[in-house]
Amino acid sequence: MSTRHYLTIAFGITFALFPPSGHARNLKVPAAPIFFPLPPDPPRIQFLTSFSTEEELQGERKFYTFIVGVEKPHRPIAKPYGIAASPGKFYIADTVANVVEIADLKKRRISYFQPGGEATFGLPFNIAVDTDGTRYVTDTKRNQVLIFKQDNYAGAIGQSNEMKPVGIAVSKDRIYVTDLQNHCVRAYDKASRNLLFTFPKPGPDQNAQLFSPVNLALDPQGRIYVSDMGAFRVNLYDSQGKYIRTIGKEGLETGTFARPKGVAVDHEGHIYVADAATQIIQAFDTDGHVLMYFGNPASTAGDSTCMPAGIAIDYDNVGQFQKFIAPNFAVEYLILVVNQFGAHKVSVFGYGHLK
Numbered sequence: 001m002s003t004r005h006y007l008t009i010a011f012g013i014t015f016a017l018f019p020p021s022g023h024a025r026n027l028k029v030p031a032a033p034i035f036f037p038l039p040p041d042p043p044r045i046q047f048l049t050s051f052s053t054e055e056e057l058q059g060e061r062k063f064y065t066f067i068v069g070v071e072k073p074h075r076p077i078a079k080p081y082g083i084a085a086s087p088g089k090f091y092i093a094d095t096v097a098n099v100v101e102i103a104d105l106k107k108r109r110i111s112y113f114q115p116g117g118e119a120t121f122g123l124p125f126n127i128a129v130d131t132d133g134t135r136y137v138t139d140t141k142r143n144q145v146l147i148f149k150q151d152n153y154a155g156a157i158g159q160s161n162e163m164k165p166v167g168i169a170v171s172k173d174r175i176y177v178t179d180l181q182n183h184c185v186r187a188y189d190k191a192s193r194n195l196l197f198t199f200p201k202p203g204p205d206q207n208a209q210l211f212s213p214v215n216l217a218l219d220p221q222g223r224i225y226v227s228d229m230g231a232f233r234v235n236l237y238d239s240q241g242k243y244i245r246t247i248g249k250e251g252l253e254t255g256t257f258a259r260p261k262g263v264a265v266d267h268e269g270h271i272y273v274a275d276a277a278t279q280i281i282q283a284f285d286t287d288g289h290v291l292m293y294f295g296n297p298a299s300t301a302g303d304s305t306c307m308p309a310g311i312a313i314d315y316d317n318v319g320q321f322q323k324f325i326a327p328n329f330a331v332e333y334l335i336l337v338v339n340q341f342g343a344h345k346v347s348v349f350g351y352g353h354l355k
Contacts, residue, residue, distance in 0.1 A: 033326040034303050036294035045283075045294045045335065045351050047303035048324040050344035052077050054110040057103055075110040077101055077345040080338040082126030082167075082215075082262075085314035086133065092338060092346065093124045093137065093310070100124055100137060103346070105320040119146060119153035126215070126310065128168045136175060138165040145177055147193075157193050167215035169224070171239075176224055178213040185213060185226055187241065199241025208243035210235065215310070219265040227260040227273060234263055234273055236288075247271065247288040252278060255290035262311035266333060266351070274308040274337060281308060281337060294349065295337065306342030311335065321348060330355050 035043035051057045054075035078096035085091070090103040091113075098121050100113040114121065122141030129135050135148040144158040145165055157175070158165065164181035174196070175188040184198045200208045212230025219225065222239040225247075232250035234257075237243055248257045258277030265271050269286035279297035284290055295305035314334040325331050331350035339345055 033329070034301065035326075035329075037292045041292075042354060043329065044292065044353065045349050046326060046329055046331065047294075047301075048321050048331075048334075048348045048350050050302040050347040051103075052343060052345040054108075057110060058108040075101075075112070077110075079340050080345055081309045081340065082124075082138075083310040083312045083336050083338045083346070084127045084129045085312055085317060085334075085336060086129045087316040088320070090314075090317075090336065090346065091127050091129055091135065093127045095123055095125060098124065100127060100135070105317055113151065115146075115148070115151070115153055117153075119148070121146070125166055126168050128170045130170050136168050136170060138168050138177065140164055140166060140180075143181075145175070155193070157188060167213070167227075169216050169218050171218055171222060174239075176216055176218070178216050178226060180212060180214065183210050183213065185210070185216060185224065185237070185241070197241060199237060200235075200243055201241075205243065207246050208235070214260075215262050217263045217265045217271075219269050219271075220267055221269075225263050225265060225271060227263045229259055229261065232257045232260065234260060234271070245288060247284055248273070254282070254293065255284075257282075261309045262337070264311045264313045264335070266313050267315070272311055272313070272335060274305075274311045276307045276309060276340070279305050279308060281305070281311065281335070295347075302344050302347065304342060304344055305337060305339055305347065306344070307340040308337050309340050310338040318350070321350065324348075325350060325352075328355050329353070 034047040036045040078094050080092045080094050082093035088106050092101040102111045122139050124137050125140045126138045137146045144156040146156050147154045163179040165177045166180050167178035169176045173190050175190050177186045179186050186198050187196045189196055210228050213226050214229045215227045217225045224237045226235045234247040236245050257275050260273050261276050262274035271284040272281055274281050280293045280295040282293045296303045297305050318331050331352040333351055335349040337347045
């Protein structure tokens with residue numbers, strides 16, 4: 001991704017990059033490839049597909065028994081917030097269905113992970129999946145991070161009323177959690193689950209402080225990007241919680257935010273931020289300069305974005321979406337966006353370049 005700006009038009013006038021081309025339902029390939037940004041700039045992101053139910057993930061409607069006309073349950077996604085990926089699977093934290101939906105990309109099935117007993121969800125908000133498959137789910141009603149080894153409950157982090165966890169990210173030896181109640185990020189030792197420190201520390205620099213921290217992401221250097229919905233910005237800290245800089249400010253033009261939520265970082269350090277108010281995703285370079293935006297709230301096609309919340313970078317599952325990729329376009333990784341409302345709850349974009 002070049003550090004030049006691909007798009008400089010202001011938000012708030014129109015977001016329609018392409019004329020409506022019909023509903024991209026049931027994982028159908030769009031009639032024509034949808035690229036971002038607009039020509040004459042070279043395309044860097046292609047909208048691939050979207051799904052909101054198991055039927056759409058499968059690509060066609062199927063029935064249990066055609067003779068009696070009993071339709072197969074379509075297993076809908078209700079109101080997702082967080083998303084994570086592992087090889088062959090997407091994990092979606094659903095705040096209305098009160099489950100984690102697991103989309104199996106090979107079987108094209110959606111299952112509902114809804115543990116009981118002491119592991120019962122109160123309000124699952126966000127999810128991170130470690131390299132060994134361990135799942136970490138922030139629960140903003142239980143005020144805990146619930147930990148699962150595959151489907152088995154393995155314990156929790158946090159006591160009642162100690163914190164209000166929302167975002168979560170996992171490194172090799174640490175667990176980072178945004179705490180909406182105490183306006184900070186909490187860093188835990190992954191092995192012992194003991195609290196190591198919180199940040200930022202109180203101080204005179206208001207730019208370093210957090211007001212409503214919601215989501216966070218780690219870059220390849222282990223630095224932490226925190227989206228602060230209350231301050232209309234994203235703050236960057238080093239692995240020890242030392243403030244480095246701020247990206248964005250309040251506004252509706254490029255490089256600013258109205259309601260930043262999901263944040264993700266690719267292997268090259270490019271930063272993606274989902275804004276639930278302007279309803280688009282902005283991309284920034286490693287120095288925090290805006291590059292482009294994508295998503296299309298004015299569209300009736302599958303590339304529409306409606307209150308986007310969670311966002312994730314996925315290098316493992318590009319092959320599962322190969323049939324959607326334009327013949328002259330090479331996709332390097334997927335950008336997964338969850339929309340809290342609208343007809344397209346999980347949107348899949350591909351970052352790449354022309355061949």
